[in-house]
């Protein structure tokens with residue numbers, strides 16, 4: 147049997163690292179695209195680095211993408227790379243558009259030129275729904291993005307659909323609702339809260355500053371979601387799918403549970419800070435994953451409570467290891 151080869155852009159990120167682990171477990175040869183930086187940032191893939199082929203490239207640079215495809219000839223591409231932080235997209239809107247939006251076209255063009263038979267996954271986002279038009283959101287819910295990041299993702303989604311229809315490519319868009327883990331970037335609210343709860347418990351910090359704690363999100367566990375990404379590329383026909391838990395919780399509830407895990411009352415430590423408010427926030431994000439369940443048999447199997455607990459436990463262990 148021939149070994150399948152997958153290219154992951156964004157392999158140094160949260161999802162990239164879990165997807166790489168998952169694909170290695172499926173017997174894939176995994177090529178990871180990394181961008182040049184003055185310091186190495188391979189923490190999330192250190193433990194599997196010797197099983198990966200890492201290649202240098204950037205979503206801003208078309209030639210690097212064509213070269214990688216010509217040299218490594220993957221069967222599947224998972225385009226996870228992006229400027230992925232919503233808040234940063236207001237301070238760097240053009241850069242976000244270049245990477246998160248136009249970057250998708252660059253990968254699709256490279257694929258069209260080098261090998262149109264490659265299967266392609268685009269990491270789309272629930273942030274495309276923004277000022278939601280209906281609750282819960284499905285693959286057919288109209289988009290109303292509320293940040294430059296969301297706008298760029300809408301472009302990435304539609305260019306994926308458009309190239310599928312224009313060039314008959316096997317290109318799928320996974321509309322993922324928030325998914326977290328101990329490998330989530332420190333700036334994201336779940337990681338920030340889990341880390342603060344653990345550090346306050348250990349006496350390393352005194353308070354936690356947050357923006358809108360009443361905003362509601364549909365939070366799942368990242369390893370469940372990367373399995374869904376892979377499943378999309380194993381179907382007979384390319385299509386778009388919502389990946390979500392179908393349940394929503396406030397940031398406040400996440401905070402409460404995280405502080406419960408360490409036996410503290412969050413109200414004594416949380417301070418509301420306008421600096422963390424978004425200029426335009428999204429309302430109640432909750433996805434309807436029925437299509438993914440019915441067509442692919444995919445389900446988010448980790449509960450919200452388990453997710454919060456495993457994130458806080460991981461932070462406590464990390465502090466322990468630093469002691």
Ligand code: NAP
Pocket residue numbers: 155156157158159160161162180181183187203204205206225226227228229230231245269270271272321322323324325326331
């Ligand atoms: P992440 O941890 O922020 O990782 C982003 C990755 O993109 C990093 O590997 C980063 O590399 C890479 N990257 C950034 N700019 C690049 C460029 N110009 N060229 C090449 N690589 C570049 O994001 P994540 O949470 O894993 O999310 C993966 C994808 O899913 C992203 O597209 C995100 O927008 C999308 N998404 C995520 C969620 C979620 O809840 N996690 C939900 C919906 C959609 P460096 O390490 O060098 O910075």
